[in-house]
Amino acid sequence: MTTNMSGPTETTASSGESDGKIKDSNLRLTTTAWIAILILVFWVGVAVFAPFLAPYGEGDMVSMESFKVVEESSFLGTDYLGRDVLSRIIYGARMTLGLALIATILSFSTGIVLGFVAAISRGWVDQILSRSVDAIMAFPSIMLALIIIGGVGTSLPVVIFTVAMIDATRVFRLSRARALALDASVMEYVNVAEARGEGVTWIMLQEILPNTIVPLAAEFGIRYTFAILFISSLSFLGLGVQPPGADWGVMVKENLQGLLYGAPAALLPAACITTVSVAVNLLVDWFLHRSSTTIPGELME
């Protein structure tokens, strides 16, 4: 017997094409993402308005005593030379965040352009660029920095250039891989543009860049925290920003001995670095992992 049940009307069935909806709907910010954004806004504000916020100059000696907390004048205490820790942290924000930003922007612009060029032009251009990047990446990054600084001596431009170059290799790999993935017929719209006769510039700016912007933006965050950590690590080793400049890494180095006497002056700038990089990492994590898990629920029982 043939049972006949209620079903769709003829029109919906014959078209068979239900209206699709945008799948990218959950751009909603989570609490952690909000906290991360607030922290970042706070530090950007501090860095920009440093001269107005800091009670003292970055090199001013405010006390004859090291590691001393004076309630009314410098409530975070003084450092090993008797300078105000709060003021130096505020100026340090400028130095650390600023240097890292310059290095990241440099590494991104060179990394992306070279990566796309390599992916689009292929052949020997790609070979030369890729092999050079492989060679650079064969070094642990800190070793490379040590070797370069060992050879050239340290200065701000050298530090920025070194960090930017090391970062650029990673950005190069990512953007090249992304561009190739788009090109390898997975994303046929690039083939369509090619078949239409479009030039390299159009393909790069109109077809590839807009579709790689999400992973590249996430990568920018990751690279930025890397640059902050890397520059302050170099400063900590005494090879980055040189005293009396205020940089969070330098401040940790200078005041490390104070820890043994129970003075937390070294911990504060280190904690500042941590807040920034935690915030950026949380934001990137939210950005990349918005989708839920795909593991069968039964496996977790």
Add this chain to the structure above:
Amino acid sequence: MSDLLKVEDLWVEGRPPGGKYTPIVKGVSFSIKPGEVLALIGESGSGKSTISLAMMGYARPGCRISKGKVLLNGEDVLALDLKGRRDIRGSKIAYVAQSAAAAFNPSMKINRQVTEAPILHGIMQENVAVEHAVELYRRLDLPDPESIGGRYPHQVSGGQLQRLMVAMALSCTPELLVLDEPTTALDVTTQIEVLKAFKDIIRRENTAAIYVTHDLAVVAQVADHIVVLYDGEMMEQGSTDEIVNRPSHEYTKILMSAIRQPPKGEGTHSDSSTATSIEEAISAAPLLQVSDVTAAYGQVTILRDIDMRVGNRETVGIIGESGCGKSTMAQVISGLLPPVSGDVSLDGNSLPGRVKGRNRDQLKRVQIVFQMADVALNPRQKIGKILGRPLKFYHDMDQARCKERVGELLELVELPRAFAQRYPGELSGGQKQRVNLARALAAEPDVILCDEVTSALDTVVAASVIKLLEDLQEKLGVSYVFISHDLSTVAAFANRIVVLYAGRVVEQGPTTSVLSPPYHPYTKLLLSSVPELRQGWLEDVMETQEARSGIAQDVKMSAVGCPFFDRCPVSIGGVCDTQAPPKRNVAQKHEIICHRQIDELLSEQEMAVGAAAR
């Protein structure tokens, strides 16, 4: 006889990541008796796979079974705890997935995976289980049944892996087999052997089965009962005979009308008048001519010595199985892949091999439309921009004119003008493919290369896209090169057909002349492999000679001889494998490339027809 499985009012809910649960299966009920095969048929999104998984009490991540009963021998599977469900899975109900390549664990040998369930459920000792597995391999016509189980999954072919998965499912001699689109990913010639193996073994073991598919013709071969689904609801259910021959529900009728049947093999040689008029048009001046083209990716030769011509207002279908080089044809003609040798010419003027070398006018006249509508549209550009770009690029249109023309183009492909403001992500698959077509039309081309443009679409939607292509040709006089693996679509749509095998043309000519009756043994195999919407077709086709000798062989690319040699039922040893086959003219503009004489092939044909009729 009492029911083996009874499903009562089954509801399943699903949710997008971070979203809310909504019903995707809405109150489905059916039952299966022992030894019976029930087909769940529907298009994508109909909930058919979700239902089949629910039979084992399983819901994919992001889904949950919210209501209903699944009674196996009177016991509710959904009420069981995890342990209880585990006990029946594999032993009483077994599952065959769509992609065997993904469902086999890549780092475990095949035998271990096949014998895992019986050993685990305590049904067999290891040595008995292995013996049983080898017996199953033998019954499934697998090559080297003794040793095939010792290999890793990546070491056997796709069709074999699909059959091995059936062996895995049957290892415990289950009462119910759940087959989820088990042949969809296979080529037609492979599909029939797998189908045959399924059917034989299901009969032999007297196993009941749920067969999930979108293909009515396949269902007609294997199922006793059919349940038609749409958007998670049951539209109609009944015996295969009733549904196939006397459908009552509107939706089922629509599904049936969307199916194009391949031309029957018993036709005559009369050239229809339309065919001859087109013949004349071509011989006068071919619009597009491909001469002696050889193309390669790196060291691997994909196409060899291809000759082909396309006339004005003509549709040339290129047909062949996966890996035969048909998509490469489109790449070569469009200039994305420059040929190693040979020439592509337009109106008698040779085209530069590379896109970069072609001028704007040459580029404009040849447009390409790709298979995957999803990825052929840049998700970050609005439809207006996607369609506007070729207008600016080829015709230097200003903003206002461009906007107007985009509207016209959208209307031309039967989409509302307002779509210009939308992003591709907001469109359905069929709508996207229409936009793809509109983009090609924007250039005002002479030839559009359609590379599997309907393959990723549901049957009903695909039929509407084909209809649109036909209307557009009528209106605009454009020519198509229509590349597809689906012979019935090509046969219904193309004026002429080019049959490719392993990178070479084996036959080409007017559609009717090529297919009714088919001459070349490969064309014959291909044609006979397309499932017909008729019960008993599978048995009939297995009777014929070419199907039996053509199965279970891998396609080999060869530089010498005829590539079809080792699958060909009429091959001549020492000749076909060593010498390049000659071109033979069957009629005007109909040539086959074969060592056999036309007469020999024709008598073969008659014998086969005779066999089928017996």
Add this chain to the structure above:
Amino acid sequence: MTYTILHRLALGLVTMWVVSPLVFASTEILPGDVAESILGKEAPAEVVAAMRERLGLDRPAYVRYWDWLSGLLVGDLGVSLASGREITELISDRLWNTVRLAAITAVISVPLAVILGLVSAMKAGTLLDRTISIGTLCVISVPEFFMAALLVFVFAVQLRWLPAMPILRPDQSFLSSMWSLALPILTLTFAVLAHMTLMTRNAVINVLSSAYIEMALLKGVPNYRIILFHAFPNALSPIINVIALNLAYLVAGVVIVETAFSYPGLARLMVDAVATRDIPLVQACGMIFSVTYVMLNLFADILSIVSNPRLRLSQ
């Protein structure tokens, strides 16, 4: 398989060979001259010239590179500019100290990270997983020197449980040397643990989401067997890669940790050499670290080939 492995080995050797001129060039070709940097900018020209001659700097760069490389191959690392001593002699003790620190850290952190990663993946989406994920994310964000300072402040200064600075004596027992090394080891462990946990988790989640895991579930395979026999062999290759990558990361970690704890290791020797611009010493240390790094990556490559039947059985 043999072919693939030999291919990788050859590639590794080539990489090491490529590394050597880079190490040499980056310290030699860049502006500023060793002789000048030793003597200072105000030194008279003839004194600088004499110094150059004494150091052999007047010879062309490729000759010096060749001498340096052939020296490297026979274990002759040259003479330190700052102390005038044989570099081989300077390095040997230091190298042992660094290897000891790194090895103990590896032994602790690798199993811990794999277990945490597995647990986190198995409980994906639950509170436990979120906690582990956020926790590791925070630890990744912490610079090693902060971790060092914080641990010293808490465990050595405030609680007085552990020694702040490691004191190494040759006659120490293993336990007492572990005791004095506790804080540096803890710091390094944190530094590599987080990355390793996170990457292991992602690798396992990737495997657990695949169709063959679903297939195993639908065959009625119990969870422990799915994890052990179906998921683990496939997750092995990515996990090995994660481990190797992070062990290589240890190389970077020791630089900071040795400096923070004034630990007499190779990395601190190198940092000091950079500060004094003792270029032969920088080159020697740089070469040792880079070769270790390349070899670890090579090792991971080969292991992942061996653990993957698809790669193992090709050719």
